[in-house]
Amino acid sequence: MANICIVGATSAIAEATTRHFAARGDRLFLVGRSPDKLAMIANDMRVRGAAQVETFVLDVNDLDRHVEMLETAEGAFGPLDVVLIAHGTLPDQRECERSVAKTLDAFQTNAISTIALLTEVANRFEARERGVIAVISSVAGDRGRQSNYVYGAAKGAVNIFTQGLRNRLAKKGVAVVTIKPGFVDTPMTAHLPKNALFASPEDVGARIFRAIERREDVVYVPWFWFFIMTLIRHIPERIFKRLNL
Amino acid sequence: MRKRYESWGKYPKHQPASVYRLRWHTETPPFDRFDRPVLAYGLGRSYGDVCLNENGILLDTARMAHFIAFDEERGVLRCEAGVSLKHILDLIVPRGWFLPVTPGTKYVTVGGAIANDVHGKNHHREGTFGRHVTQFELLRSTGERLLCSPTQNSDLFRATIGGLGLTGLITWAEIKLRPIKSAYIDMERIRFGSLDEFFDISARSDTRFEHTVAWLDCIAQGSALGRGVFLRGNHSEEPGPLRPSKAPRLYVPFDFPSFVLNPLSMRAFNTFYYYMHTPTRSQKRVHYESFFYPLDAVRRWNRIYGRRGFIQYQCVVPPDDRVEVMRELLTLIARSGRASFLAVFKEFGEVASPGMLSFPRKGVTLALDFPFEGEATLRLCEQMDAIVREAGGVLYPAKDARMSGEDFRRFYPQWETFRRYVDPAFSSSFWRRVMGETPANRTNGA
Secondary structure, rough: OOOOEOOOOOOOOHHHHHHHHOOOOOEEEEEOOOHHHHHHHHHHHHOOOOOOEEEEEEOOOOOOHHHHHHHHHHHHHOOOEEEEEEEOOOOOOOHHOOOOOOOHHHHHHHHHHHHHHHHHHHHHHHHHHHEHHHHHHHHHOOOOOOOOOHHHHHHHHHHHHHHHHHHHHHHHHEEEEEEOOOEEEOOOHHOOOOOOOOOOHHHHHHHHHHHHHOOEEEEOEEEOOHHHHHHHHOOOHHHHHOOOO | OOOOOOOOOOOOOOOOEEEEEHHHHHHHHOOOOOOOOEEEEEEOOOOOOOOOOOOOOOEEEOOOEEEEEEEEOOOOOEEOOOOOOOHHHHHHHHOOOEOOEEEEEEEEEEEHHOOOOOOOOOOOOOOOOOOOEEEEEEEEOOOOOOEEOOOOHHHHHHHHHOOOOOOOEEEEEEEEEEOOOOEEEEEEEEEEOOHHHHHHHHHHHOOOOOOEEEEOOOOOOOHHHOOEEEEEOOOOOOOOOOOOOOOOOEEOOOOOHHHHHHHHHHHHHHHHHEEEEEEOOOEEEEHHHHHHHHHHEEEEEHHHOOOOOOOEEEEEEEEOOHHHHHHHHHHHHHOOOOOOOOEEEEOOOOOOOOOOOOOOOEEEEEEEEOOOOHHHHHHHHHHHHHHHHHHOOOOHHHHHOOOOOOHHHHOOOOOOHHOOOOOOOOOOOHHHHOOOOOOOOOOOOO
């Protein structure tokens, strides 16, 4: 029985992933902003077989409370085995271009809060020399594109940060898993027109669960995004800058 | 993938003006901002237009699918309305429980099962799905949330079961499960050569078998008319593995061209199925998946009927002149040469259905598919309607795409009482059709 902490537990992808831990009978510490939604997910996970479920209401931008959150989790269950950081927002690129505040907000939620949390978790896991830290980043972090570079830059920061962290913690037996989903059909993308590239949260959740189990490094979900992004990353900048991506 | 809002029969093709997706049973859709009629849509497994709302708003409930509580001692499960029967089976089978009543597919939501008051192979014992619903919450467009049960808001409880989604939005429901010792069914298959033989076997099976159903060759004529295969079974009493089903491996990737299903291929299939079951009688222990959900093995099997889709015709006729009435229907069907795969045939029992508009009642029910071929198909169905009407039978709204409003009101005279419980903001393509309302220039359906 493992102790799992999920930050951003009410997101559709996090929920789909958490169901696999619940079915296995793990202990779950669910962190999110809405007590109402957390309670509904907690009930669902209990029915599905989670050994114990605790919830913690937190706005991840409240950086001062990260330690309190982790201490509460470990106070309830003992040392955590897995921390999955899944929170995020998809900012409106156009609005960000017109507003410094909006741009910094997007950065705060998608990069700064994650980096702050990772720092705390990493130190705890490093001292114990075990555990898995998984972060849901995005394929958008692989290259800056005009349509989505604020979000992309934040996710890019997370990608580089986790890459370095993985390098540091690999020697200590701690796995850092960077998950890069493509388009997923969730409330976050509800406003986007859907196409054949969209994956279901269930499929993505199953893949993330497996990646955590296998302590993988960088995971594109679904797998074909690896090829799409490899292609996109290799387009020379002089051509890329003229494209409408 | 882009989600399409069609019914299982792909006829009629009615698109909503917009879709509002729900994820939590506590959220209230902005009813005051909706300027068109509203209808809940789950997994789109009803065949005709009860799940469609042309130019209206669909409330997509497929992701409002959380479990709420499970009392493993008593077998009582509470979940959101978008939870599918598949999700429930995956959860409860390993813990020794099973659905009290299940239709022929597990890809339906709990909300849909209630709204159509679905039935299964054990109707003669357990009645409809609605009989095992202990309570549910109904969200009305006023924002009011009503707990409905046989004792609380009992009128709305009865109106909502089989109420075709018209009384409001079912947000969560509680159902009573049945215990099992194994995921396996002890099944018997018996070949029969005529309708008389069917009724004879059926009469002898009902007390000994919880589940009974027959597949009928609906193409055979003359002396072979009414031949088929009778299936009966019980949940195995011998403790066995409690393993839920595996995911289906077969998939129909696109709509088949129309020539695939032709009179010749249909005849071959029906004949093959009949003779496949040699000897005339066999016993076997099978997993519940192959017993209850043979068609679930092929994802999106409805595509074999092509882009035009199909009509499923299901009626029930009272026991009085059942042999004559069924013979008349089968003769008509066989002569038309339009029927496709096997027809499903079953005797319903005495157990009263709880819903005001519930379809199942004492008698014998026949269900079969017709590839949709326009006018000719509709005319054949109308000829069948006349026989059903004459016999005092009724048609099943969950399967219907074409019955006349006059017939609906004759079959379900309770509609006048029922109408009082319809939520004024809710309507469906079906409801407007049978109530003779035009879809245009209306903002509500009651």
